[in-house]
Amino acid sequence: MSSIEIRPATLRDAKAIAQIQVAAAQDAYKGFWPDVALNNLSIAQRQAYWREAIQMCEPQLLVAHVDNEPMGFVGFDRSRDRGTPSTTGEIWAVYAAPQHWDKGVGQALVQAARDGLQEEGCTKMTLWTYEDNLRALRFFEAAGFERELDSVKAVNVEGKSLNQLRLQRSVLGG
Template sequence: MVGIREMTESDADAVAGVRVDGWRSAYAGIVPRTWLDRMTVAEDALRQRTRLAEPGRAATDLVATDPDGAVVGWTCFGPVGAAGAPGPDWAELYTLYVRPDLIGHGVGRALLDEAHTRAGAAGFAGMLLWVLADNHRARRFYDRAGYAPDGAVQNDTYDDVVLDELRYRRTLAR
């Protein structure tokens, strides 16, 4: 059984491990290996701590824990960033990562469901997210969770390789 709780500063190392392992697993064959190989848990943990300490931060970070309390997943959501939204009351799912060996065991769905519940309770009407076009596993996951591409596309560059991201969205119960 998975527990879901708010992330604390003491979770930074574990979240960084989940994120780096998640990137290396999910984006293998999509993002250049050189980019993935440069990622380190130590640098990412520092970035997590810095982000969590930002004054006035509007994002919500949630972690999934196993029965022993170990962090096995992480998600973060908040107000829509610079990409725009269908309306002023939309949230953005900034990130969702699960320990690679637990993908398909309900951890990601539990995190996503809790993010939807909390965003809806906070008054958000819907949620957007961006997913790499070539990340077919993630796209299937979001399709099953009620998301659909809305036609918006942006791109990111990793070591001179340009990759398309598709915007997905879904409405939330309030």
């Protein structure tokens, strides 16, 4: 397998990004998201969202690829959370296609987001993930993130209340 390359997303990537997000969410969220929510994930809606994000550069969007085949993506920018200092960045979304899980794609994307946030002058980075997404929690903790236990928030997914946790880590260091 060739090495993973990271590049800025272009409008041509929007459909692949949407396909990756939907496939990864349907796999990763199985068991705690309601089936109706998983089945209603729309590639067309996600594609429209990511096209707009790419055009507006909000969030900054990077694609991981091998031989120009998209394998995953990360969106990052300043934190959207109220009351956070301007030196706090946030990973808004990070997904790898399920067939590329456990192959270093996620690690490469998190590192690229860290580098981008550091260039923007951020010293801390955060992200939100579902409390029930144990695979993601293990991945992020292995990447140096720590849970902010006082940051739990409930979100409604098709009538089911699910908790999300904020995780954080320094942008500096390994």
